[in-house]
Every structure is written in structure tokens, then in C-alpha cells.
Amino acid sequence: MADPKGFLTHDRELPARRPVDVRIRDWREVYEDFPKPALTRQAARCMDCGIPFCHNGCPLGNLIPEWNDLVYRDDWREAVERLHATNNFPEFTGRLCPAPCEAACVLGINADPVSIKRVEVEIIDRAFAEGWVRPQPPERKTGKRVAVVGSGPAGLAAAQQLTRAGHDVVVFERADRIGGLLRYGIPEFKMEKRHLDRRLAQMEAEGTEFRTGVNVGVDVPVARLREEFDAIVLAGGATAWRDLPVPGRELKGVYQAMEYLPPANRDLAASPISAEGKHVVVIGGGDTGADCVGTAIRQGAASVTQLEIMPRPPAARPGSQPWPTYPMLFKMESAHEELEAGGGARVYAASTTEFLADEDGNVRALRLVDVEGPAAGFRPIPGSEREVPAELVTLAMGFLGPERGPLLTGLASLASRDFFDARGNVARGASYETAVEGVFAAGDMGRGQSLIVWAIAEGRSAAAAVDEYLSGRTALPVAVPPTARPLV
Secondary structure (H helix, E strand, C coil): CCCCCHHHHCCCCCCCECCHHHHCCCCCCCECCCCHHHHHHHHHCCCCCCCCHHHHHCCCCCCHHHHHHHHHCCCHHHHHHHHHCCCCCHHHHHHHCCCHHHHCCHHHHCCCCCCHHHHHHHHHHHHHHHCCCCCCCCCCCCCCEEEEECCCHHHHHHHHHHHHCCCEEEEEECCCCCCCHHHHCCCCCCCCCHHHHHHHHHHHHHCCEEEECCCECCCECHHHHHHHCCEEEECCCCCEECCCCCCCCCCECEEEHHHHHHHHHHCCCCCCCCCCCCEEEEECCCHHHHHHHHHHHHCCCCEEEEEECCCCCCCCCCCCCCCCCCCCCCCCCHHHHHHHHCCCEEEECEEEEEEEECCCCEEEEEEEEEECCHHHCCCECCCCCEEEECCEEEECCCEEECCCCHHHHHHHCCCCCCCECCCCCECCCCCCECCCCCEEECCHHHHCCCCHHHHHHHHHHHHHHHHHHHHCCCCCCCCCCCCCCCCC
């Protein structure tokens, strides 16, 4: 245990965010450096519980008490070894994960939990700075070839594990650069892409091959893919977005979030879809919606409004969401802080009923109405109808599952049983195998829209299943079986 009295003598601390009026002028990450003494205090707060529920809260099973103790004792090199033992990409999760581990922290029963994410980020950033993160090429090659379709966190985790196991791994990505949503869905102010690029450099040095601009199923037919590879891992994510079928949806200026964010991330200075000087409305109150808000503010929007059909979440854990489950609480992300500073608004319990056009067919406003909560079926409240100016609208309402393109439909035609489950995701067995021999599925493509930690955990576990399928045995760790139910 780091400090037996640490949880009694130190409060929870987080790094300060850069001032709003400064950070909205650039695309750099919003947080300032965290002083080492403050980080040591946070590590000292870890109680090294007899039953560390943070392990259960984290799908990766991160060894959180162990690396907290090592940071407290200033043994950073051993700390990063513990961190990498369960997580291929802590620099991603430490910045992007909503931290179910912190929600499950025992200290959080009656106090603020340990700042686990911040300790994680500082460990891996220091490891890269010190040169401790090096390529780990396999000692032997198996001669087996594996195709990984999709280069998001699940695909990259599976690829790195399989490469290190000695297989020849090719990662296919239909975009022009590797990374999936890490590359073009996550704004720079949440995670600078240098963190992604340095990890990809490590993977290339280990022997993983990346092929971009390849739409598997179209550019590489299913039959050819199966002929050239001994196993296939489907890790293309849940990219079929939820739409809003109301009058005026076809108007110019109404975009899906994943039509708006990728070009903005591709060209920070001159995106073809710009919010500059426009009244912007973001429909959807989740993380993707917040990404749209922060992006629009940095592009120079005249105003930004964020809409959410659900009621405003509570500030404290409700009795219906007891510890150690992940509670749905009101969050003030950096983009929300920027929104409020600029006079924008977050509107809850409101539903869009129509998009209104100007004389040129562009959206000029939307009509919305207040609604009662989900228990009442989101029933409109009479007399609450109103218009909100909107010259750019982004729909950030989540995803329905994987796209049914030539890849999945082609594989489904070969399946020995149902290729899709009741939710429309790719069905998997106990070892991530699909209904097609030698084809496995990991991450959101099989799970549905979820968290980055679940994607990495499934990528690691699917890699172990593939390795056993190809070699008859495996030494790769299994983070979580596909049937495990999350706390979040």
C-alpha cells in the first residue's frame, strides 16, 4: 500500500485546464501539466483494497493498485510494465475513457475516487519521454497470416498482440490514414494525434503491416481475403449512425457528426464543413456531441446550442445506480465549459420536430418542443414549441451497429448459422469466432457501440482466440469473454 493514510490526508486533484479564451484559439489538448507532487498525492490515495473493485470496473483488468504504489515509490519504469501488462494503449484510454474504474473505486463509496486516469496518462507519457516504450518484435515467426479489418482500438490491439505472437498481420483501413475514430473521430483537443502516430511507429517496427485506402469487400473481395489469410479479425466498429427522420432532414447544412468531425480533424485550418460565423446546433448530449461543440467553437461559430432529449442527469449518484456501477451523472466536459463561457446553452428534455429552410434550401432554424421523460414516452409538452436559429446542424445521436456492406453481407452468405445477432451486430461464440470458419469479430462490430476500454479488451481477447485457432494453444492473455456484461 502506497501510503496507509493517504486517502485520509489528501483530496482528489486533477490537472487544470488551460484558460478557455486561450485554448479555443488552438487545437492542442486542453489540460496543463500535472505537477509531480500532486500526482504522487493521488497515487498515495489508493487504498490497495483487499478486493480492488477498480479491477472489476475496468474491462481490461488494469492492475491499478500496483502501479499506483509504484508511482508513489517513484519506480516509474516498473509502473509502465504493470500498465502494459493489461493495456496496449494507455495513452489512449487515459485520455478518452470515461473511467468506469474510478466509478468502482472503493474510496468513491463515501469520498471522491482516486484520479486513476491521470496517473495512467502520466506513467505512459513519461515512459515514452524516457525511451522505455520500444518495439517488441516476435522471437519466432509462425508463417500464419492474419487480416485485421479496421484500425480502431480493437483492431490495433488485436494486431499488436498477434504480431507479437509471431503471425504476419495486415491491418486494412478504408480511410487514408490508420486509426479509425482515434484518427478522424476524436478531436485534437482531446487527444493530439502524435500519441497515435508514435504507437503506430512502434507497431510497424514490430512487423505489423498497414494498408490504407482499402475498402475490404469491394477493393479486396471476401473470397480473395479468405484465400490469402489464415484468419480474419473483423474490427470495423459500429459505424451505422442513428438518423433523425423529421421534415427538412434533407436540407443543406444538416450533417451526421461523422460527416462533420472527420474533415475537421483532417484539416484543422480549412475544413470543407466549417462552423465559422454560423449558428450551430448539436443534437445529442454524449461525448460525440461534446466533440462537435468543441470543434464548432474552435472554427469560430457565432453561437452553439446542444440539445439532448433525455432530462438533465443528476449531479450525485442516484440510488438506482449504486456503487460500483457506472452512474449517469451530469458532466462538465471541456467543450461544455467553453460553451457556457461563450454564452451557449445545453438544452435538456427537448426534441427536434422539423428543420426549417431558407429560400436557397439551406437550413436556417429548427423547431423543437419540450418533452416529458422516457417513462412518459417522450411525450411533447403542449405550448413549449419554439424555433432555434441553426445554419449548421450536427446529429450526434449514437450508432446502431456495423454497416451491412459487401464485406459483412458476403461473409453472411457463407455462414453456417446466423451471422448477425438480434441487435444487428456480428454474432460471436465463446471465443469471438463468427459463423464463418476462421473469421473472428472484436469491438463495436460485435458488441455494439461501447467504450474504448471494451474495444481494446476485446481486441486483446480475440487475438488470444485467433492465436489458439492458428497454433493450437496460446500464451496471450484473455481480458474478457464476449458474453461478459459491462458495469457501464
